[in-house]
Amino acid sequence: MPIGLNFQRKHPRLGYRVKYLYYSFARRDILQKKISFGQKNQDKTVYIVKPDYQDGVEGLLSLLYKQILYIDFAKRKGYVPFVDWKNYKTQYYDGKNNTWDFFFKQPSELMEEDVYQSQNVYLSGWTFKTINPNNLFESDVFRSKEVRNLSGKILRENLEFNEDVLNIVDLEARNLQIEKCIGVYIRGTDYVKLKPSGEYVQPSVNQMKCKIREFENKYKAPIFLVTEDGNIFDELKNEFGDMIKLVSFDTFIRNYEGKDVLSKSNVLEKDKKSRGQKYLAKMILLSRCRYLITSITQGSKFSYILNDGKYVDEYVFDLGLYS
Secondary structure, three states: OOOOHHHHHHOHHHHHHHHHHHHHHHOHHHEOEEEOOOOEOOOOOEEEEOOOOOOOOOOHHHHHHHHHHHHHHHHHHOOEEEEOOOOOOOOOOOOOOOHHHHOEOOOOOOOHHHHOOEOOEEEOOEOOOOOOOOOOOOHHHHOOHHHHHHHHHHHHHHOOEOHHHHHHHHHHHHHHOHHHOEEEEOOOHHHHHHOOOOOEOOOOHHHHHHHHHHHHHHHOOOEEEEOOEHHHHHHHHHHHHHHEEOOOOOOOEOOOOOOOOHHHOOOOOOOHHHHHHHHHHHHHHHHOOOEEEEEOOHHHHHHHHHHOOOOOEEEEEOOOEOO
């Protein structure tokens, strides 16, 4: 790859052009492609939305943003979108199910068997002109109301959660009384140990403690904590005790050695469907809190966009990028 993630985040338009030129020669499989599978649906153009990079590393919400942009692009073109996470690999690939359906509804009524017998089909991918000229779903959502609102509009118009996920959210929301909570989100494990170039710097636990204490003193509200890191949980639990609230199914990673990204470290729950649904539910719950304290990650961007500016008070640790 010609440029790093750090450069792309700082210079999105230039970064896109450089990567497109590179892919045009070295990775043509990444580019949008027109294809025909048969004679069905001659009056329609089907747009198969697939992950760009099929390495099984990208997290659920990192994958999601590009899929939403492709769905929106297809609709604007008058195409019929169908998301395929069955024939194209993601972190949730199981070889038999369209794992998109574990989490979300399809953006059209088209069935898989019809898609792969259709005459006029595009496979999603990079085009000469970026489909994301406004740099949506990036960290600017925390700094620009305009970017947040437009990201939220496109998300709401092009994404529906499935019933399994919504049932988990509704049950946990009632038990937690989530609408009263200070939502707290902090990543640890691979973010902190590997410090991946181009990803967002995470605050220290002490920084987070100080900000939580400030909010807790001010609002006297319970603290809904979202973290995957057992050490971070232990420290915050020791500090704030029963003020810390968790989803009923929460678990933590305590045996991470820091040698590879989490998705390749054999420390995640083996049931991919359950793992993804639980994570997604937690991020939806975070969006329903009354207050928010968070670091910048793919997950917190999602919750912030989904909240649509309704947090009564918020604090975002914007500490730059790992170099």
